[in-house]
Amino acid sequence: MTSTKKIHSPGSNTDRQSVGKRAYHHGDLRSALIEATRQLVEEKGPDSFSVSEACRRAGVSTAAPYKHFKDKTEMLVAAVLEGMGRHQNKVRAALEGIPEGSPERITAIGIEYIAFALNEPGIFRLKFGGFTDRIADPRLEEGGQQSFGILLTEVAKCLGEPGSTEEVRRRGFLLWSFVHGLSFILHEKGLAEKGSEFDLHDLLEDVSERMLS
Amino acid sequence: MTSTKKIHSPGSNTDRQSVGKRAYHHGDLRSALIEATRQLVEEKGPDSFSVSEACRRAGVSTAAPYKHFKDKTEMLVAAVLEGMGRHQNKVRAALEGIPEGSPERITAIGIEYIAFALNEPGIFRLKFGGFTDRIADPRLEEGGQQSFGILLTEVAKCLGEPGSTEEVRRRGFLLWSFVHGLSFILHEKGLAEKGSEFDLHDLLEDVSERMLS
DNA sequence: TCATCAAGTTAGCGTCTCTAACATATGTTA
DNA sequence: TAACATATGTTAGAGACGCTAACTTGATGA
Numbered sequence: 001m002t003s004t005k006k007i008h009s010p011g012s013n014t015d016r017q018s019v020g021k022r023a024y025h026h027g028d029l030r031s032a033l034i035e036a037t038r039q040l041v042e043e044k045g046p047d048s049f050s051v052s053e054a055c056r057r058a059g060v061s062t063a064a065p066y067k068h069f070k071d072k073t074e075m076l077v078a079a080v081l082e083g084m085g086r087h088q089n090k091v092r093a094a095l096e097g098i099p100e101g102s103p104e105r106i107t108a109i110g111i112e113y114i115a116f117a118l119n120e121p122g123i124f125r126l127k128f129g130g131f132t133d134r135i136a137d138p139r140l141e142e143g144g145q146q147s148f149g150i151l152l153t154e155v156a157k158c159l160g161e162p163g164s165t166e167e168v169r170r171r172g173f174l175l176w177s178f179v180h181g182l183s184f185i186l187h188e189k190g191l192a193e194k195g196s197e198f199d200l201h202d203l204l205e206d207v208s209e210r211m212l213s
Numbered sequence: 214m215t216s217t218k219k220i221h222s223p224g225s226n227t228d229r230q231s232v233g234k235r236a237y238h239h240g241d242l243r244s245a246l247i248e249a250t251r252q253l254v255e256e257k258g259p260d261s262f263s264v265s266e267a268c269r270r271a272g273v274s275t276a277a278p279y280k281h282f283k284d285k286t287e288m289l290v291a292a293v294l295e296g297m298g299r300h301q302n303k304v305r306a307a308l309e310g311i312p313e314g315s316p317e318r319i320t321a322i323g324i325e326y327i328a329f330a331l332n333e334p335g336i337f338r339l340k341f342g343g344f345t346d347r348i349a350d351p352r353l354e355e356g357g358q359q360s361f362g363i364l365l366t367e368v369a370k371c372l373g374e375p376g377s378t379e380e381v382r383r384r385g386f387l388l389w390s391f392v393h394g395l396s397f398i399l400h401e402k403g404l405a406e407k408g409s410e411f412d413l414h415d416l417l418e419d420v421s422e423r424m425l426s
Numbered sequence: 427t428c429a430t431c432a433a434g435t436t437a438g439c440g441t442c443t444c445t446a447a448c449a450t451a452t453g454t455t456a
Numbered sequence: 457t458a459a460c461a462t463a464t465g466t467t468a469g470a471g472a473c474g475c476t477a478a479c480t481t482g483a484t485g486a
Contacts, residue, residue: 015293026464026465029412029464029465045344047260048440049443050441050443051442051443051477052441052442052443061441061465061466062443062444062463063444063445063446063465063466063468064464064465064466066443066444066445067372067463068463068466070465071443071444072442072443072444083330125342128342128397128401129338129341129342129397131258132262133419136402136403140403143386144403144404145318148407149251166410169407169410170411171417172415172419173407173411174391174399174416174419176394176407177391177395177398177408178387178390178394179394180388180394180397180398181389181391181392181393181394181395181396182390182394183394184341184342184387184394184397185390185393188341189349190349190353190357190466191353191357192394194361194382194386194389195386195390197382197387197486198383203383203386207387208386210423210424211423223434239433242434256468263472263473263474264473264474264475265472265474273434273435274434274435274436275474275475276434276435276437276475276476277434278437278466279434279474279475279476280432280433281433284474285473285474302457308432340434404434425464
C-alpha cells in the first residue's frame with residue numbers, strides 16, 4: 001500500500017501556537033486536534049465535548065491524541081490557550097487606532113471582551129465558567145494577569161495616576177467585574193433577552209464614565 | 214432476610230421541595246439523591262459529577278434514580294432548583310429588616326447573590342456557568358425572572374420611578390451585570406485574589422451609588 | 427386476601443477515557 | 457546506505473459511566 005495519507009502542506013507552519021513539532025504522519029495532528037476541539041466545544045458545548053468525537057473529526061484513532069496531550073483536560077486547555085491568543089491579538093489591533101489616554105481605549109477593551117464571549121461562547125465558558133477544578137493551568141492564569149495588566153495601564157492613564165495605585169486597581173477591578181458579568185449574561189441565551197433592549201456601546205460608555213469619574 | 218433497610222424517618226417530610234412522593238422503600242430517595250447530587254457537585258465540581266457516585270452515596274443501585282428523574286441532567290436541575298429556593302429565602306430574610314426604598318436593600322441583594330456564589334460555587338456554576346446547552350429548564354428561567362423582578366422593584370423605589378421604566382431596567386441590568394461578574398470572579402480561585410484587597414461591602418455600596426445617581 | 431402499581435434490583439448495551447503493546451515513518455549517524 | 461533511535465500512529469482492551477429492559481418487592485386499598 002503506497003502512502004495515501006493526507007498532507008497538511010508541511011511548510012505552512014506559521015502558527016506561533018504550535019510548539020515546534022510538525023508534519024510527521026498526519027501533517028500536524030496536534031493543531032488538527034486543537035481545531036477539532038475548538039469546533040466541537042462551540043457546537044456541542046464544553047461539557048458535551050468528547051475526545052472520541054475529536055478523533056473522528058481529525059480522522060485518527062482514539063488513542064492518537066495521547067501522543068500529544070496528557071489527557072482530555074489538556075486538550076481543552078490547549079484550545080483555550082489558542083483562543084486567548086487570538087483574543088489578545090484582536091485587543092491589540094483594536095487599541096492601535098485609538099489615542100493614548102483616551103477612555104475609548106477602555107471601552108474598546110470591553111467591547112472585545114464581550115465580542116469574544118459572543119463569538120466563542122464555548123471557549124469563553126471553558127476559560128471562565130466552572131471548569132476551574134479541572135482546568136488549572138498556570139499559562140491560563142498568566143494570560144489573565146496579562147490582560148488585566150493592560151486594562152490597569154489604561155485605567156491609570158485615564159485617571160492620570162502614576163501607575164497601579166490602589167485606586168487604579170479598584171476602578172479596574174470594578175470595570176472588569178462589570179464587563180465580565182455582562183459577557184456572561186449576553187452570551188447566555190436564557191439571560192441575553194434582558195439586555196437586548198440596550199445598545200452595547202452605550203452601556204459600556206455609560207459604565208466607563210461612571211467608574212472613571 | 215428480614216428488612217434491614219435504613220429508614221429516613223418517614224414522617225419527617227417537611228421539605229416543600231419534594232413533589233409529594235414519599236416514604237416507600239427507601240424513605241425518600243428523591244430527596245436523598247438531590248442532596249447527594251448537591252454534595253458531589255460541590256465536592257468534585259459540576260462537570261465531574263456522576264450519577265453512579267450519587268447512587269453509591271445514597272446506597273441504591275445505579276438504576277434507581279431513573280424512577281425519579283428522566284436523566285442525569287434532570288437530577289442536576291433538581292439540585293439547582295433546590296439551591297435557588299434556599300437562596301430566595303435568604304434574600305427575603307435579608308430584606309426584612311431594611312426599610313423600603315432604602316438603597317441598602319439593593320446592596321443586601323447583591324451581598325446575598327455573592328454569598329451564594331461563594332458558599333455554593335458548584336450550584337452557582339451549574340446555574341450560570343456554561344451548562345446552558347444541557348440545562349434549559351423553564352423553571353430555572355422562571356426563578357431568574359423572579360429574582361430580577363425583585364431587583365427592579367427595589368431600583369424603581371430608589372430612583373423614585375413609578376415602575377419598571379426603561380431607565381429602571383437599564384440601571385437594574387447594569388447592577389446585575391456587575392454583581393454577576395463580581396460573583397464569578399470572587400468564587401473562582403484563580404481570579405479571586407485580584408479582588409481580595411477590597412472590602413466587599415465597600416465595593417457594593419460604591420457601585421450602587423454610582424449606578425443609582 | 428389479593429390485585430395493583432410504585433419503587434427498587436440485576437443484567438447488559440453502547441460509549442467514553444486512557445493504557446499497553448505493537449507497527450511504522452523519519453532523520454541521524456556510523 | 458544500512459541500522460538505529462525516536463516520534464507518531466494503530467489495535468485491543470480494562471474500567472467507569474449513562475441509560476434501558478425485565479424482573480422483584482412491598483405498601484395500599486377494594
